[in-house]
Amino acid sequence: MSIKSKLIRMKKHLQTETNDKKESTELEKDSSSDEIPHETLSLEDSFSKLGFVPFYFDGERSYRKRVVYTYDQKRDKALLRSMTKLKDFWSSDLTTHPLSFHGKSTDRLLFFDTETTGLSTGAGNVIFLIGYARLKAEGIEVTQHLLESPSNEAAFLSGFLEDFAEDDYLVTYNGKSFDWPQVKSRHAFIRKELPKLPEFGHIDLLHSARRLWKHELPSCRLSIVEEEKLHISRENDTPGSLAPLLYFDYLHEKDPHHLAGIIKHNDQDVRSLAYLYEQIAMKIIFSSNGNTTSMEHYYIGDWFEKLGNYEWAFYHYEQSIERSSRPFSQAYYRLGLLNKKLGNKQEAIRLLSTSLHQTTFPPLEAWIELSKLAEHYEKDMEKAIYYAKEASSQLKKTKRMTQTIRKRQEANLNKRLNRLEQKFRK
């Protein structure tokens, strides 16, 4: 039996990687039905219809597109003003903050995104579209590079590397764990033909978005953040998840038109990143004039506390209380805890007590912290016991808690109570 006929006979046992290719082709056909028949065009012509022009590297061809979106709308003018303010701010303050681009001009920021042939990060996953936006004087400049075929990868990547300077600063969405490692992996294949990849700054907005909105959004996918927080709604958007299949269709049929949707999607993504950066950074630094919500203030405070910027943390916790329409026990608790950490025990006790009176279910830890303070700082065992007992009775009433945590808490509280009672008896 020939190998091929054996293969066909054994097809059932062979793993297949196929999935709904049909869907993507059909989807594309809908949007292309009113176009002129493109089979008649050469590849270069078809690409030029999409705005891409060829360039050459060592005899290999790649395609590049550059578009400038001028600052016409109100939103764009606001963007420019904010970025200037932020630049001035970072140059003197909080220079090591994860969002800081200290010492760079705003046009060195590269809002960057890639489209790939798969979601895995292995050697077989290929980047076929690199897009980035820069804030130029004349407008938002979007550059896109497209991989004509997998054999033209050196030209494709060189086009991007040439355009990319040592002091550029990347701004991505999940780029730290996906896009950039992927660029590194592709670069490794042709590292002998290309210059080294520069080391540079990198701001990953997914991390910031998660800090601020993880608790209120169903997921922090860019499309959701964009819609909920930037209020940008896209029409007829090609979802990024279709990117691999569309590229396979393009390769198979040699028709760049399959890629039109994903090119547009990527273009929109990189511009959204600029607005998203503005939105997040302004909320954090210049929130006094913005419309930052109480919960956002709270989570920004939490973030600053983790970064060790306590002054900023204080400010945002206080703002979160001020802007809250309801009593905000948790914020008082955190403020109290922060004061305790900084040695302001008296103030800590005041704030923690306030936290208790805000609601019927204050944070359990507030009781415990107060008990600790009574024991070690105020040296008032009776009071310490009282707080610990209150904690204990609240724990019994609390419903939303997993068994393991409840057990651990119970054990800790019992230990504390036993110790306190022994101390008290002495």
Add this chain to the structure above:
Amino acid sequence: MFGKKTLAELIKELKKDSQVTHWHEIPEKEAKTVEMPHELDNRIKRALEKRSIKQLYTHQKSAYDTVMRGENVVAVTPTASGKTLCYNLPVLQKHMNHPAGRALYIFPTKALAQDQKAELNEIIDEMEVNINSYTYDGDTPANIRQVVRKAGHVVITNPDMLHAAILPHHTKWISLFENLETIVIDELHTYRGVFGSHVANVIRRLKRICAYYGSNPTFICTSATIANPEELSSELIGEPVRLIDNNGAPKGKKHFVFYNPPIVHKQLNIRKNGTKVVNELASRFLKEKIQTIVFARSRVRVEIILSHLQELVKNEINRQSIRGYRGGYLPKQRREIERSLRSGETIGVVSTNALELGVDIGQLQVCVMNGYPGSIASSWQQAGRAGRRKDESLVIMVANSSPLDQYLFQHPEFFFEGSPETARINKDNLIILVDHLKCAAYELPFHRGDTFDGVDVEEILEYLTEERVLHDNNDKWFWMNDAFPAHNISLRSAAQENVVIIDQSAVENHRVIGEMDTFSAMTLLHDEAIYLHEGTQYQVEYLDWDEKKAFVREVDVEYFTDANLAVKLKVLEIDKDKAAGMHNVQYGDVMVTAMATIFKKIKLETFENIGSGPIHLPEQELHSNGLALTFAESTFANEKDDVIEQVLMGMAHVIQHVSCVHVMCDRNDLHAVPEVKAIHSQQPTVFLYDRYPGGIGLSESVYTQINEIIRECLDFVWNCSCDGGCPSCVGVAGAGPETQVKKWVLKLLSQIATYE
């Protein structure tokens, strides 16, 4: 306690036992040593001296010299003979000569890798040099992974990690692959059959990546005793290999005892149940707190023996001092058992062949095998678990009624003097090959004219292009699919998906207690099956076949379950055909359909059948290779169909068992099916097929040596002491005298066998 008996006393007692059919004494052996190689770095010498190693055993020196000359080696070493120095020594010296060089160690399991890292690091610490050795496996934390990739001089891993995590991400491992000088493959003999065929392809991919980054590493393999270490290793790595077998390690005196249980039913030649005998023998030693290991052939058997033993010795030792050990236990549990064996807290362990491997559990004093493990090599591996370098040790093999065991007990010389089995792989099995070609294409594009370590693969690449998995462009094939192929391919099991076993005894706390491959699950985890885990009985309440989950609940019942598998066979294509005496044998492609039909409930104490029930599971299909032994039309003249069926079943029974010995495989890897009227020929036929999609070369190998195998079958059945057939030879218990299966089988066998 008073009256405590020593091992020596117990050995004396055993010698008087009339059921001992053969007593083999292996004398102690003095060490054969040579001086350390004089060019060896002083720091290595000092570090070894601190561990009281002042000289090398002869095989260690040979391995060292050969590797330093740049040749690939395979060192064949029994348990506890210092095999790790065979590779650690050259790797360390190479590092001292060229500090930029890297080494990759491959162990079949994570546990072995952990052991070896600890041992290697002790030497490195004493050398006081900066050599980084790390394990890289599923448990390695993400932040350490980067360090391992960039700075690991010695990276210790397993084939599965290499396959799914390292090779597909080779761009993160450039410094390893550019500087890779040595690859160590430990426990080579485990890489046979399906697993070995997969691993051979992983090695092909590894070599392809090395070549891409410009390195050309030397291979050091170590293996337990098998007939063809040289052949297996060079098949596995695709290069010539030098054999090192001048073992110079010392050994204590070892007694190897064949114990055949007494006959309890004279006419039918039925012997006392082997499991009971094993329990009695093992408990004698356990009661005296002598560390003992019991090997059983199946997971169920392990659990049955475990619970009986715990009961038998409950007055003498703590129930927890006897543990079970088998596949399906979770890794953490296994590590804990291994540790407690080394420390001596655990006195007895009941294991499947999972403990044949070099997992460090220290050396025990007594080993009891419940039945012949199926291969000579495997027996010696298990026997190696008992015996320290100086002390006396005892190995008892208890026969059960199977033809294989009785054959062996008839011919102890076959065991002690015969050559051990041959380990085979078939790395060009089409399904395995295609799987790994996909992975290889994912890792690096193929150029037109490229081979896959010598195999011409253009036709397969074209097929994959048609399937739109690859893209053909500019004389290169690129991976063009959004899947990650390595994730869909498991190196370990024939069926790619495992069934997870979930214990729902505690309503609030469902927990996963183990897993099992789908083929075994059909007969072990069907609804109402009794599943045993660490001596506890569980009943399967519901097997969710689509989701691959089995929900079980703890029960306490007096029976276990045994399921029947109905198998049908269709011949697709005949590749080879030859006469076999008066009859005929063919080899080719077959389609097998298997369906679990009913299960029986069998009482634990008496092994009697106390009930049964149906199993409702979908039919499984298997496309494989097989051989058909077809009998001439005139053979059975006017016999009735049920007589013919009985005879063919007997034939199948004998041939399957003897073939397994000859091609060194598990009884489950090679199946036999009798058919009174085979579809393809309309004649009485016995089929033998490989139980893995695409075949792994077992039945082909049987086809080539059919005459030899048939002659062995004849010899064996002829020498069986029964009258008209018994479970030990033709497998038919209680067949009426009118059938005379044994006579028939002898007649058929002699019609096939030819003598020069």
